[in-house]
Amino acid sequence: MQWIMKRSGFRNHLFPPDKLDHWAAHPRAPHASAPPAVARRKAYIIRTDLDGRPVYEVVPKRMGDGPRRGHMLYLHGGAYVRPLVPFVHWPFIVRLASTLERTVTVPIYPLAPEHTYRDVFPFLLRIYDRILARRSADTVMFAGDSAGGSMALALCHALRDAEMVQPSAALLLSPWLDVRISHPDAQAVARLDPALNIEHLREAGRRYAGGAPPDTPLVSPGLGPLTGLPPLTIFTGTHEVLNPDIRAFRRRAAAEGIDMGWHELDRGMHCWMMTPGVHTRAAFDAMRRDYGLPVVSRESREEP
Template identity: 55%
Template structure:
């Protein structure tokens, strides 16, 4: 477990806390060299302290152990922070976990965080959208066969459309404000789009930020310059509330 505190001027106060869940297809360990620059910037820009848990990974563990662990982490955070000041954020598999943890917390009777911010999220482990194979051909980061194998290990024999394995399938009532950041050259994008359509149909409060030709992980780990800067500013504006933010032009 890592705890991060932003280095801010003496006259600037911390806005709240964030639970950040790393990506890696549920099977890859947290990579400090990859994440530290991004998380440091994130902490300063959003003026939030961060908890970065090192959660159990497949194939040694399944989603069951992952959520047991994360619910424990979330309970400890709630013991020290008002839930209205807490944000869940994650990238890739961590983005799926962030939304899944909202489901698990609601079902456990715990208060929701103020927001769930999902970066290039893996929202359906089965990747069922018919557009996925075509996008996979232009995705320079992810491998479709590897994702299928990882999802099977993570599910531990349970159906891939289980709401804690594929949180896009879970009920959308009682969830916090959701923000999805995605790109059209990410093979997870078609299922994210399907989730967005469903959320809009059901009247769920959701912010959608899509970059044309954006690849998987573009918000934090791709050399896209202005796109990433604008995205972080957009997240800052979303979390500032109460006005819905305009997307940077």
């Protein structure tokens, strides 16, 4: 898959600067990001709206009528500029919900360049308030992939600064922790990464920051203070350009005496846990172990 993506030039077509300029000049309406039939076959998915934006509630059918382990707020990736991709994100979200035996809220948050981080967090704080009106924080976790993983961590910073209660945990999948992608090793890894163009990422991050310093914790949450955060678990791969900054974040946390769940796949690409294959199955097994759930046998496993 990585070879095919490199040969196709995939990483150069996602959000080049001219596309960002077009979106800024011609603002997009909130994307419906409606779940496809393949996701609805395995989960009950209900749409509500907040401030004119879709918010989806997911209840996996595989959980049946038994007790649920809790709830998850899931934030999709897309470099802050692209909407949820229905045929990529929805099957993964439903599988994640079934794996961790949780219901899930999936908000369709404001995107850059039409919006900045200043628009995103008031919206997400209202979403979290709405979740807490029905559930205790100790039954709620945050999760997200790529920019969504970064946003999940940044939301924890926002909660701490607002003196609001934290969730029980945060699961960060290939998180974009520093919009500058500033680690000295990043340029070498960029040559290996089949999915992400480092310069296009930096420009998308600049638009998302909206003139704020790029080390602002809500923009680059990996650079923010580590106190007052919930337990963190990170998945990353050595062939993603974000990996050097993710490793640096782990080292800083360790130096401050903070342990975290850590799963790094050698030669793993960006968001490898969302792609088909044996590594993905191993990632879901690891997630169950990390959150105190028994690993499901291969014979009884339901694949997406």
